[in-house]
Amino acid sequence: MSEYSPPPVILITGAARRVGAEIARVLHAAGATVVLHYRSSAAEAEALAGELDARRPGSATPVAGDLNDDDAPEAIVAATLERHGRLDAVVNNASSFFATPIGSIDTAAWNDLVGSNLKGPLFLSQAAAPSLRERRGAIVNIVDIHAERPLRDYPLYCVAKAGLLGLTRALAVELAPEVRVNGVSPGPIDWPEDGQFGPQQRDEIIAHTLLGRVGSPADVARTVRFLLFDAPYVTGQIIAVDGGRSAHL
Template identity: 35%
Template sequence: MKNSVVLVTGGAKGIGKGICDYLSNKNMIVVAVDIDEDAGFELVAANPKIRFKQADVTSESEMAAVIHEIHEQFGRIDGVVNNAAIANPYNTPLEDLDIYDWNKVISVNLTAPMIVTKLCLPMLRTNHGAVVNIASTRAVQSEPNTEAYCASKGGLVSLTHAMATSVGPDVRINCVSPGWIDTTNEELRAIDHSQHPAGRVGNVEDIAAMVFFLLSKESGFVTGQNFVIDGGMTKKMIYAE
């Protein structure tokens, strides 16, 4: 994967930043896109190997301009990581949920991955590239007042296998669903770790390593799949005692 060109949306912070750092350390050419320009500048200052483009992933024209610029500069895109999302899973109670707030979450979390993938397809087809969508374990489990976020992530899991079926065998498309991933490096409680069957809360490297594998040729027989990385929590039966 050395010198492969990978576009990472939502790459300036959190899991996206971890993915960008991980892939660049694997000698991949990483282009991070984020709407937060200040965070993007901080990303590049900390890791000058990463390129940064400020854009709104919900704007087809802005993303088309970014992808055209990548084509002009590098002549190729080998991988796409659709990570950009409105990360707060909570909305107002259902009876008060405003359609604007619903549509905003769906637009960023679900429609944007379709737009970005569509725009990158010509170069991805040429290079037999791969796409990784970042969903969430909330696609399969919920807390109260999380309708918009859960619907967007559940939709993204389904969108993954639909697109994989449409664009194979030239392009592979897979999905990663993180559980609790610590992106703050704040001190966590012992119970936070011990409640996980794996014995700890996840970190961004856990997600980035799977993303790297799914972009690589080693995963050449893997497409249309959703990989849950949650320390085993979605397999744990929990009842109130």
């Protein structure tokens, strides 16, 4: 994705906060016009859009939608095209994350975890595919190292991310040669805000990374930028950004 004029339009899901917001900032700094999808974080999305628009007017648009709703993916893509007239890339970042030990899994947990981590990316990518083909664009999916190495007490989340990993490679086949599709698989980057991992568990996770430290949202964002802007011959790949944790998990 190089030499676009006007700038490429990139849709980032779950872009209002945390890793998604950093991805939006990094891609915006690289020259992209960004569409900031959010589900419920309206104030944060509006604030981020204002921050980015102050740097380059008309370069950031917040768009609301629950990706688990059947009509949302088409509506989000339609809103993007109505506002900007094109769509060059999609970053499927939005995700739910919570424990579901065996015996506790119910339909609500299934709908939430599979909906946000697999169903949403699938149907949003499908809705975006015609525009991405026209622009010879790209998709980047935010996967997880636990897609391949499951985390105890999180089987449903791990299964959903494993599905997203498989979807990444399947879409690379389905949308070739016009559209490249890759994934970024983070390790310990942003701890959950609800205290799911206590201090001792965090220390154990950090000790199990080869680099002996947590990463930052910027580490993920820079890898997304690479895949979108600087990797024209890369597709169907998953890049681990985990400090080496998956090398000996």
